[in-house]
Amino acid sequence: MEKDAVKKYLELLNPFLLPTYISQLKDLKLNRMYGNDFFLTWEKTKDELDAVWIVAEALRHMRENNISTKVFDSGLGVEIFRDYSPRTRFSFASACNLLGLSATNLAEEKSRLASGNIARETANMVSFMADVIGVRDSKYIGKGNTYMHDIADAVTRGYDEGILEQRPTLINLQCDVDHPTQTMSDMLHLINVYGGIENLRGKKIAISWSYSPTAGTPLSVPQGIVGLMTRFGMNVVLAHPEGYNIMPEVEVIAAKNAKISHGSYTLTHNIEEAFKDADIVYPKNWAPFAMMEQNSKLYEQNNYNKMNILENELKAENAFYKNWTCTSDLMKTTNNALYMHCLPVDITNVSCEHGEVDAAVFDKHRKQLYKQASHKPYVIAAMIILAKFQDVPGLLEKLANSNIPRKM
Structure with a gap:
């Protein structure tokens, strides 16, 4: 990376240069973010993505320097987790707390939602004092993103009809299509590591399937x-064994993006080819798109017996690809690559007999993995602020000038 670019970026990280962040935001077109939701990253403009990263960095450095970032005096952040995830749940709760909201969890399995209450009632009943709703629903193809839009449409109608005093913003905490809070955090990590987003141009990143003894996780991270x-x-x-495809429509989007940005998007069924000379590697497990589709159909039919059979079949198929794992020898073929993972990861001879990564590789990159994860609360908080406040540069300026300490 260029030394001047790194120096410039490090200067921007100075917490006493918050006016720089504010100035950067003023140059961006952000009108569409106010009052809107965050579903998929490719629905956002580059200005809107840049704004999330800039605000996230500003919030981090204000907190690190004991400046209060509470922009709400009261209000709720409602989390609806239809999938289990302590990391994203903790990040959402942290983001709400950072801004002055109280996070509360809607446990579907302990409510009448388990008996079939629909999204319209769910959305309105939890939104009387909510400013944001975070939803995680990633297990079934065609379900998660649709459910999130149903929630968003319901609160819009509730607000328009005067039932709700404010329209809560919806944040996608992972659906069947995308995991925007994760990938936006991943990108912010790369921005920090390489000293600016301009230094990522031309870098080779390999997102590769890797073996796990589990049946497979959702497709939304690689997508x-x-x-x-x-x-x-x-x-x-993108690297995976034959048959472990992601959604074809997402691949079309990736190819189109690469053409516009003058980068590249390629597919290989060879992990060694993917890792060779890579600057960044992201090996993780996922379930094949065809299996996910089949599983979703069985779920619609309440055919849990066949779902279990399908899961066991996939585990057996996965076992043919135990060599698809991130080893020290494989890492030696890279360009001294940065290892990334969304965590948790299956570590060979630690959490399982054969896993996604060798213990030596994981231990070498542990510090950077934790830093990668640390960006998520700030990214979520930035998404909330940009949706709830029309003049975000003015808001940050007010926070900086007030200099109210976070702790007395």
């Missing part, structure tokens, strides 16, 4: 990576 990072001139390589 989110190829959907976002192709927009910034990176050379994105």
